Structure formats: structure tokens, C-alpha cells
Amino acid sequence: MSNANQAMAARYKNNFLKEIEEQAEMGEWVKMCMQCGVCSGSCPTHFHPGWEHPPQEIFMMIRAGKREEVLTSPSMWMCTSCYNCYVRCPRKLPITHIMHGIAEYAYRLGLAPKMQPTLHLSQTFWRNCTKTGRVNEVRLTQSLYFKDGFMAGIKKGLEMKDVALGLIKAKRLNILEALGFGHKCKDQQGIQKMLAKARELEAKRKNRQVTA
Amino acid sequence: MARNENEVSAEAHVSEANGQRSGRRQYAFYPGCSSQKGASASNYLTSVESMCKVLDIKITEIPDWNCCGASISYAEAGELPRHVMNARNFALAEQHLPGQDIVATCAACWLGARETKERLEHSSVLLADTQEALKEAGLQIRAIPEIRHMVEVLIEDLGYEELKKPVKKPLQGMKFAGYVGCQTNRPFGIHGESFENPVYLDKLIETVGGEAVPYDQKVTCCGGALAFSEPDKAQAQIKDIIESAYDNGAEMLVTPCPLCQANTEIYQSQINKKYGTKFNMPVLYYSQLMVLAYGGTAKEAGLDGNVIRARKLEEFASK
Structure with a gap:
């Protein structure tokens, strides 16, 4: 426990x-x-x-x-x-x-x-979107595919190859986002401070330990 | 970022009055993550911008807007952090675009923001906590703007008659299945529509001259975010939707939601492999149909952003 x-x-x-x-x-x-x-x-x-x-x-x-x-x-x-x-x-x-x-x-x-896939998605999504204030779709997908390890990630990537290529062709997937390019908020520092305060207040209100 | 409160309300008043006088409609625009350049619904934004130009709707992006958190972040985010993210957008909109309604094109952005508005307006505790968190980013909420979906702007502020006026090329003889899905329909929905059989999308299709086919999966869930985490379950649901559209004679699917669009379009090839089906049905946004009917080009309608190309519409646009 x-x-x-x-x-x-x-x-x-x-x-x-x-x-x-x-x-x-x-x-x-x-x-x-x-x-x-x-x-x-x-x-x-x-x-x-x-x-x-x-x-x-x-x-x-x-x-x-x-x-x-x-x-x-x-x-x-x-x-x-x-x-x-x-x-x-x-x-x-x-x-x-x-x-x-x-x-x-x-x-x-x-x-x-343990390893509940939708819980993992929830964690990944929230961490992804709050990191810069906006979702980085490529990094989100990468983290999801590679959750069970490197080889499983490669295998999953290959399975999804056609879906990804279709999106790249339609200019709906920007591969440069993998390198951290893409859309971001300007006031990222403000967002981090705001969220830290929100977590603190929520824990206080529910009388719980603060979880990062 | 501290501002004089009197100044703000005066500005809001003037801007509202101007909006009414000029007849031009102005909105604080919340495009959402998926609509950005290079993202999964970038062609939605392309078509919305073209559509708004024709209809003389002025949309001004909320400066430095952030992600709504979507429904799926519930487990990691918890309650207050999720609402604080949406509240930041409210504060920015009210500060920079006072008096304007917030308009979202994404179903999840709209739902997330509306939920936050509802909770903050019903709970003084939650509002006080939100204000305290916002202070960390130098922001505060004075009034929460109305949160609208682009579809509401079209049918409530303009109305079907006005939407019909600019139609130069009706989409005659084309059969569409209006796929409403979940989050523009439940829990808030479009005013006056039923949850079980909303008709606004069918009416929009008919307004631009197309035929809206009746079919039984209009409000079935596409799996939403579970298309990532539980692909087999989501794809089983997507299969039912596409199959029903085909069975009822539809040539294309039309939707108001970026995730519905992506889920029902990009997994068709995988569903074909899994189930031995031969799906190849284009999935459009309502805004793409409107741009084409208003005489716009394929590029203005963002047709090049469809993974399953809508050949019939591409030909239609070039004529």
C-alpha cells in the first residue's frame, strides 16, 4: 500500500x-x-x-x-x-x-x-501540452509509441508508417516538431508558475499531498 | 499587467457598440493546438479563414493562448490545473479583446473552455483558487467571455439564410453524411438541438446545396483520444460509422470536430486491413464545403490537407 x-x-x-x-x-x-x-x-x-x-x-x-x-x-x-x-x-x-x-x-x-494505456496517454498528454503551453503532436505520438520500450516503439512506428506518411503528405504532420520546433506559448514561465500554484491549492483544498 | 478596471469596461462597451454599428462581427479566436500550421487539423483553419473572409466575420487570435488540456488530461491534470489553463485564455481574451465572445473551432477546446466557465461561475471557491493561480502569471479574471463554437456563430449570429446568400456553386447531387459526433453535441450541444438527432450539420450541408443522407451513426463516438490508447476499440467504433455512411449512400463524411475528422479519416486503411473492408471515404469539415460553394479554390478550402483526397470536390472546385 x-x-x-x-x-x-x-x-x-x-x-x-x-x-x-x-x-x-x-x-x-x-x-x-x-x-x-x-x-x-x-x-x-x-x-x-x-x-x-x-x-x-x-x-x-x-x-x-x-x-x-x-x-x-x-x-x-x-x-x-x-x-x-x-x-x-x-x-x-x-x-x-x-x-x-x-x-x-x-x-x-x-x-x-499498471501500464493502463489511457492513464499513460493522460499523463503524456498533460505533460506534453503544459511543457510549452501547446501540444507538440509529434512528440506526443513518439512518447505513446515508445512507452513499452525501444523495439516495441519501432515496431509500432512501422505499423503506423502509412498513416504518418499520409499526414506528412497532407502537411498535417510537421516532423521538425520531433526536434522541439513547432508551436509554443511565449509566457511559458508564467504558465509553469501558475500550474505549480494550482497544484498546491488543489492539494490543500482536498487535504492531500502535492503531486508534481 | 495590472490595468485600470474602469478603462477595461469602458473599452468593452465601446467595442460592443462598434461591433453593432458596423454590422461586422468580431470574435476573440481560439484556434487550438490541432489547427496550427503543420498540425493535424491545419486544413480546418485554412478553410475557416477563407469562410470568414466571405462572410465578413473578423476573428482575432487570442494573444499567447494555450492548450485547453482536452478531456484526456483528466487523470494527470486533476481539477484546478485544468480549469486554470482555460482561465488563462479567458483572462487574455478579456484583456486584449474586451467585449468579444471567444470562438473555438475545435470541439474539445470549446467543451473544455465552456466547462471551466460553468464551474468557475458556479463555485466561488474554485474561482478564488483560480484567481490566485492566475496571479502567478500576472493575470486575473474580471468577466468570463461567452464561449462559442464556430458553428454557433454561423447558425445563431448569421443564420442559414445569410449563409446561403454567398453560395455561387451549390454542391448539387453530392451526398454527405453529417457526422456530428460527441463533443459539439454533448453535454452542452448547439442550442435547440436534440442530443440524439441534431440536425444543424444536415441543415448546413443543405444550405450549400448538398444532400444530407440519413444514417444511424450520426452521434456515435469515434473513440476520441482512445484511438491512441485503445486503437482496437476505437477502430471498431469508427468502422460502424463509415459503414453506416456507405450503406446509406453517402459519398463523403462531414464533421465539425478535428478529432472526429482525423479518427474517421486516417485509420480507414488500418480498418481495411483488419476487417477486409474497402473504405476510402473522404472526411471533410463543414467549412470546406462552404468555401467551395462560395466559389473558393481547392487550396482555399484546404482540400490538399485531406489524407483521403476528395477527388469529386477537387474537380468541382476546378470547374
Whole structure:
């Protein structure tokens, strides 16, 4: 158990619902779920493997105090942010955000599944776009392909060769971005300071350790 | 960067009044990362600029705007850092382009910014924290501008009738599947449209003389960012969309979103390998169709930016 996880488990004892309400974004909505299942039927990734627990099941598991099962589940990471569940929910739960919130909290506690590809994408994307203030698409793609090591990256690159060549031909992929060229914000220093302060304030508000 | 508050509101007032008097519409433009030169939706920007010229819409880029963080950054970013990124753009827009609505062309930029606006307006705690973080970059929020998608500007501020007036070459006899997708449709959507069957894109297609075919995957998710992290799952969804468009007689797909465009276009060759299909369907932006109908060239419409070339439209443009 990570330190952060131990500390939170101790703080909330057996009240996992309260923990989610206070720690996960939009978690205070969980108790409003009436278990109708419209969210599950509306999810585009529902029929794919990896979808262990649909949202309404996750909500009931939270209320039943199944802390470990919920926080280690791969389910929340299946969200494509399509907002279908969100607009269809008869009780207006912002389900997309709750799923994101639970996933984020699980990640902060070190409980998210290891090598979860969408978690890796989230990390990579945010670090990429906040580095200079704007996304460097080439470096983003490189980090994604090479996440499982050098050889796997080369193999993935070759698989995707035609897609990349098509984009280069259409002038929609600037290979020079690999060398750090491309689009950037001018006030990068201001952005870094602003984000450091935001992380500090968020940790304070949620009574958590600051994570870089 | 400290400024006199009275001065700002006075400026805002004047600029609004000017906008109304001259009849010319002015907006603080938020192009977003994918629209930049050499990036994955650069041809979207090309066509939007040509379109705005014809329609006399003035878009001024928000100086030093930054990435919205997109939906996918939720896990690493957390809550406040994500909102602070969007708030920085609000502060810059309000400072440099007072009184102007922010207009985004990207669905994710629009959604991310609107979400932040909504949260900040509903939570004084979040707003106070945001102001404190912004101070580190020498900025502050006084008023949050309205956040609009370019499609809203077209249909709400101009209206279909006005969009029809400059049509010189209607796209007669061409069949398009209007692919609305997710993020211009949910959770906010375009005012007055239904989540299950929005019709604004079909109406835009018809406004420029094309035929909008009915099909059942209009608002199906393309997989979004999961096209990177879970390609098999995303490609299964993309396959359903393209297949349905073909089955209902469409020759091309039309979309208002850069990620929908890229996902439904660039993976068709991989889907063909995986499923034995023979997809080769061009995927256009609404703005490309409008530029062509307004008599623009293939280059002005950014047709050279399509990976699956829209040969029929290229011929149409050269005539």
C-alpha cells in the first residue's frame, strides 16, 4: 500500500462513499444514482473487453464500501469522454466527470492498473501540452509509441508508417516538431508558475499531498 | 499587467457598440493546438479563414493562448490545473479583446473552455483558487467571455439564410453524411438541438446545396483520444460509422470536430486491413464545403490537407 493510500484509508476508515464524495471530482453525486442502468447501455465501450463494471455498478460498489475493487478497476479508464451517459442520465448525474474523478483519485493513490494505456496517454498528454503551453503532436505520438520500450516503439512506428506518411503528405504532420520546433506559448514561465500554484491549492483544498 | 478596471469596461462597451454599428462581427479566436500550421487539423483553419473572409466575420487570435488540456488530461491534470489553463485564455481574451465572445473551432477546446466557465461561475471557491493561480502569471479574471463554437456563430449570429446568400456553386447531387459526433453535441450541444438527432450539420450541408443522407451513426463516438490508447476499440467504433455512411449512400463524411475528422479519416486503411473492408471515404469539415460553394479554390478550402483526397470536390472546385 502506498503512503497516500494508507493515509486516506485510515482517514476515512470504512466510509468509502464519504471518501469519494470528498476526494473525487463530482463524487458528491454518487449517492443520487438510482441504478437504472441507462449509463451502461449508452456507453460506446460497453461491448468491448476490459469493461469490468459499468458506471451504475461502480456507484453501487462505492456505497457498499468496496474500496479496493473500485479503485483498482480498469473500468473508469474505458471512458472516451463522449458524454452519452451524462446527457441520458434521468437524475442528471455528471457521470463522465464522476468516472474521470474516480480514475484520477485511484491514480493519485497508486491504485490504478499498471501500464493502463489511457492513464499513460493522460499523463503524456498533460505533460506534453503544459511543457510549452501547446501540444507538440509529434512528440506526443513518439512518447505513446515508445512507452513499452525501444523495439516495441519501432515496431509500432512501422505499423503506423502509412498513416504518418499520409499526414506528412497532407502537411498535417510537421516532423521538425520531433526536434522541439513547432508551436509554443511565449509566457511559458508564467504558465509553469501558475500550474505549480494550482497544484498546491488543489492539494490543500482536498487535504492531500502535492503531486508534481 | 495590472490595468485600470474602469478603462477595461469602458473599452468593452465601446467595442460592443462598434461591433453593432458596423454590422461586422468580431470574435476573440481560439484556434487550438490541432489547427496550427503543420498540425493535424491545419486544413480546418485554412478553410475557416477563407469562410470568414466571405462572410465578413473578423476573428482575432487570442494573444499567447494555450492548450485547453482536452478531456484526456483528466487523470494527470486533476481539477484546478485544468480549469486554470482555460482561465488563462479567458483572462487574455478579456484583456486584449474586451467585449468579444471567444470562438473555438475545435470541439474539445470549446467543451473544455465552456466547462471551466460553468464551474468557475458556479463555485466561488474554485474561482478564488483560480484567481490566485492566475496571479502567478500576472493575470486575473474580471468577466468570463461567452464561449462559442464556430458553428454557433454561423447558425445563431448569421443564420442559414445569410449563409446561403454567398453560395455561387451549390454542391448539387453530392451526398454527405453529417457526422456530428460527441463533443459539439454533448453535454452542452448547439442550442435547440436534440442530443440524439441534431440536425444543424444536415441543415448546413443543405444550405450549400448538398444532400444530407440519413444514417444511424450520426452521434456515435469515434473513440476520441482512445484511438491512441485503445486503437482496437476505437477502430471498431469508427468502422460502424463509415459503414453506416456507405450503406446509406453517402459519398463523403462531414464533421465539425478535428478529432472526429482525423479518427474517421486516417485509420480507414488500418480498418481495411483488419476487417477486409474497402473504405476510402473522404472526411471533410463543414467549412470546406462552404468555401467551395462560395466559389473558393481547392487550396482555399484546404482540400490538399485531406489524407483521403476528395477527388469529386477537387474537380468541382476546378470547374
